[in-house]
Amino acid sequence: xxxxxxxxxxxxxxxxxxxxxxxxxxxxxxxxxxxxxxxxxxxxxxxxxxxxxxxxxxxxxxxxxxxxxxxxxxxxxxxxxxxxxxxxxxxxxxxxxxxxxxxxxxxxxxxxxxxxxxxxxxxxxxxxxxxxxxxxxxxxxxxxxxxxxxxxxxxxxxxxxxxxxxxxxxxxxxxxxxxxxxxxxxxxxxxxxxxxxxxxxxxxxxxxxxxxxxxxxxxxxxxxxxxxxxxxxxxxxxxxxxxxxxxxxxxxxxxxxxxxxxxxxxxxxxxxxxxxxxxxxxxxxxxxxxxxxxxxxxxxxxxxxxxxxxxxxxxxxxxxxxxxxxxxxxxxxxxxxxxxxxxxxxxxxxxxxxxxxxxxxxxxxxxxxxxxxxxxxxxxxxxxxxxxxxxxxxxxxxxxxxxxxxxxxxxxxxxxxxxxxxxxxxxxxxxxxxxxxxxxxxxxxxxxxxxxxxxxxxxxxxxxxxxxxxxxxxxxxxxxxxxxxxxxxxxxxxxxxxxxxxxxxxxxxxxxxxxxxxxxxxxxxxxxxxxxxxxxxxxxxxxxxxxxxxxx
Amino acid sequence: xxxxxxxxxxxxxxxxxxxxxxxxxxxxxxxxxxxxxxxxxxxxxxxxxxxxxxxxxxxxxxxxxxxxxxxxxxxxxxxxxxxxxxxxxxxxxxxxxxxxxxxxxxxxxxxxxxxxxxxxxxxxxxxxxxxxxxxxxxxxxxxxxxxxxxxxxxxxxxxxxxxx
Ligand code: SF4
Numbered sequence: 001x002x003x004x005x006x007x008x009x010x011x012x013x014x015x016x017x018x019x020x021x022x023x024x025x026x027x028x029x030x031x032x033x034x035x036x037x038x039x040x041x042x043x044x045x046x047x048x049x050x051x052x053x054x055x056x057x058x059x060x061x062x063x064x065x066x067x068x069x070x071x072x073x074x075x076x077x078x079x080x081x082x083x084x085x086x087x088x089x090x091x092x093x094x095x096x097x098x099x100x101x102x103x104x105x106x107x108x109x110x111x112x113x114x115x116x117x118x119x120x121x122x123x124x125x126x127x128x129x130x131x132x133x134x135x136x137x138x139x140x141x142x143x144x145x146x147x148x149x150x151x152x153x154x155x156x157x158x159x160x161x162x163x164x165x166x167x168x169x170x171x172x173x174x175x176x177x178x179x180x181x182x183x184x185x186x187x188x189x190x191x192x193x194x195x196x197x198x199x200x201x202x203x204x205x206x207x208x209x210x211x212x213x214x215x216x217x218x219x220x221x222x223x224x225x226x227x228x229x230x231x232x233x234x235x236x237x238x239x240x241x242x243x244x245x246x247x248x249x250x251x252x253x254x255x256x257x258x259x260x261x262x263x264x265x266x267x268x269x270x271x272x273x274x275x276x277x278x279x280x281x282x283x284x285x286x287x288x289x290x291x292x293x294x295x296x297x298x299x300x301x302x303x304x305x306x307x308x309x310x311x312x313x314x315x316x317x318x319x320x321x322x323x324x325x326x327x328x329x330x331x332x333x334x335x336x337x338x339x340x341x342x343x344x345x346x347x348x349x350x351x352x353x354x355x356x357x358x359x360x361x362x363x364x365x366x367x368x369x370x371x372x373x374x375x376x377x378x379x380x381x382x383x384x385x386x387x388x389x390x391x392x393x394x395x396x397x398x399x400x401x402x403x404x405x406x407x408x409x410x411x412x413x414x415x416x417x418x419x420x421x422x423x424x425x426x427x428x429x430x431x432x433x434x435x436x437x438x439x440x441x442x443x444x445x446x447x448x449x450x451x452x453x454x455x456x457x458x459x460x461x462x463x464x465x466x467x468x469x470x471x472x473x474x475x476x477x478x479x480x481x482x483x484x485x486x487x488x489x490x491x492x493x494x495x496x497x498x499x500x501x502x503x504x505x506x507x508x509x510x511x512x513x514x515x516x517x518x519x520x521x522x523x524x525x526x527x528x529x530x531x532x533x534x535x536x537x538x539x540x541x542x543x544x545x546x547x548x549x550x551x552x
Numbered sequence: 553x554x555x556x557x558x559x560x561x562x563x564x565x566x567x568x569x570x571x572x573x574x575x576x577x578x579x580x581x582x583x584x585x586x587x588x589x590x591x592x593x594x595x596x597x598x599x600x601x602x603x604x605x606x607x608x609x610x611x612x613x614x615x616x617x618x619x620x621x622x623x624x625x626x627x628x629x630x631x632x633x634x635x636x637x638x639x640x641x642x643x644x645x646x647x648x649x650x651x652x653x654x655x656x657x658x659x660x661x662x663x664x665x666x667x668x669x670x671x672x673x674x675x676x677x678x679x680x681x682x683x684x685x686x687x688x689x690x691x692x693x694x695x696x697x698x699x700x701x702x703x704x705x706x707x708x709x710x711x712x713x714x715x716x
Binding site for chain 2 (some may be wrong): 155
């Protein structure tokens with residue numbers, strides 16, 4: 001993984017010192033909360049309903065065991081012995097004290113981490129495919145480019161006070177696990193016929209109250225132009241993005257209002273005028289960064305593991321786990337393990353400090369000391385030998401981390417909602433917990449098959465409900481929590497925004513409604529291979545509406 | 553005319569400044585650096601270009617650079633006003649002035665110029681800061697600005713170190 005150089009170290013140390021000074025000025029009263037707010041936001045410190053929250057950047061979701069152990073330690077010392085993994089591959093501590101935050105940041109700096117740019121109207125943590133460098137279907141590892149973008153965007157002097165926050169995502173596989181089309185800039189790294197590397201560049205995707213699928217600006221931007229081209233997009237956005245209304249300030253609105261052609265013309269003109277000498281990415285620089293992401297030394301192994309086959313024959317729990325939570329690896333004899341943070345009835349994305357320690361141990365022993373945070377709020381062990389899977393499974397089970405539900409109906413994405421978030425209309429977590437309990441039966445979950453259920457507590461859509469096969473949105477109806485349902489959203493290469501199915505449901509009716517949808521699907525699907533999303537795309541809203549509102 | 557008293561910070565120290573904002577329609581001062589709006593400059597371009605005194609251009613946050621191409625060497629300074637520090641358009645205007653329009657003269661930040669953004673401004677190509685905020689001036693005088701290092705931008709460190 002990327003290791004800090006001298007520059008990164010002094011950069012982060014100086015930032016901690018700077019923030020310590022700012023917190024001091026706030027605590028002494030020299031700064032009012034209003035003056036302090038943008039400064040704390042620059043350092044990932046939010047004020048929630050009950051306490052300050054600290055959001056820590058996990059660049060493109062990549063963690064080492066040492067880093068995760070530090071997060072476990074911070075959870076134990078400064079929070080309630082747990083942490084919350086978010087849909088942007090970050091980690092949040094929900095119960096920290098402001099006075100402790102400079103110390104927490106110092107501790108993070110020891111393991112090359114920080115909370116810079118995890119909030120505010122700047123370029124946020126760059127996200128990437130959580131299977132990067134491991135997936136069998138990968139064309140190019142996106143992490144070196146995500147790292148180049150991270151360095152470029154860190155405290156970028158020109159782009160720190162944008163009209164609104166700005167999110168980039170990078171994928172290097174045809175199966176888009178990074179949801180690039182719902183980001184401000186989405187990048188697909190690929191190769192052309194000549195084997196050269198370049199990027200499909202998408203712009204103007206996003207969720208929130210006006211969900212938009214990104215539009216393609218370039219099909220093959222040469223590798224060397226990556227930063228200069230992103231800079232051109234950002235400059236056009238910084239100057240022309242709306243600043244009169246925060247709900248219309250994202251680049252998706254600019255692209256929508258001006259149209260793709262006009263935006264493309266502005267971006268290309270800006271790009272053409274770049275000072276060439278400084279803008280090109282040199283081959284040496286790309287190679288230097290890529291070296292940090294060289295693949296680990298995989299053993300040469302047969303594609304099938306007889307050890308695993310024998311163990312699975314005797315252990316149905318292991319068999320379920322492998323069938324559901326292990327994905328194909330590019331190296332024969334290895335697998336990519338998804339560790340679900342969605343135990344039945346749990347809080348999606350939460351992990352205790354003890355669980356984080358256990359994961360750190362497992363990664364060090366069996367996954368080349370690498371972990372990833374996925375945007376589905378799960379943890380990934382990217383490089384596990386198939387021979388080791390029985391032991392890994394046992395170790396995960398001992399830590400309460402072996403739930404075999406990756407991609408199933410209980411693998412729910414949910415935002416913090418009204419339990420924490422000051423912007424919420426409704427709670428998300430209890431809804432997720434109740435649905436999870438209703439569908440606890442693993443046989444039933446497997447019979448239903450892949451079903452992505454996503455819940456947001458308000459229209460800001462942090463729970464990505466727009467791109468859930470089933471999306472649930474909390475709304476306020478005369479002071480009561482109500483839930484609207486959308487169907488047919490998807491976040492990958494077949495990206496789609498879900499459609500509203502009809503009037504919302506009260507908190508005590510929403511789980512029944514989800515069950516009705518699932519039963520309707522089971523009745524109308526052609527065969528078990530037709531997923532919920534496929535069936536929905538074939539039949540449309542009609543049968544689901546009839547089933548939901550039959551009695552109305 | 554600016555209602556707040558300001559001081560000019562340049563090259564690592566506070567310096568004397570004789571710039572005067574001249575309202576549209578008012579006569580230009582004989583012995584000062586006259587700062588005029590874009591609107592006035594474009595309307596009276598011939599007269600202003602022929603004028604012998606020192607002239608500067610004062611751009612508002614929402615101004616574009618349209619119409620200014622090819623005229624920039626006329627100005628002794630270009631002032632970019634930050635209406636609010638959180639409105640970052642002047643940073644991109646500064647970049648365009650330097651790199652797209654080839655302006656090589658002084659770039660001056662004015663308006664909401666505060667302690668915690670100064671480093672961005674210096675890194676973003678501003679040479680001079682017109683500062684109204686008393687706390688920020690005190691912080692600069694006491695060398696209390698934390699300089700967060702950045703890749704390949706020595707000038708910031710130099711200009712702040714020079715204040716010691
Ligand atoms: S979607 Fe709304 S309620 Fe949920 S975390 Fe985001 S802002 Fe808060």
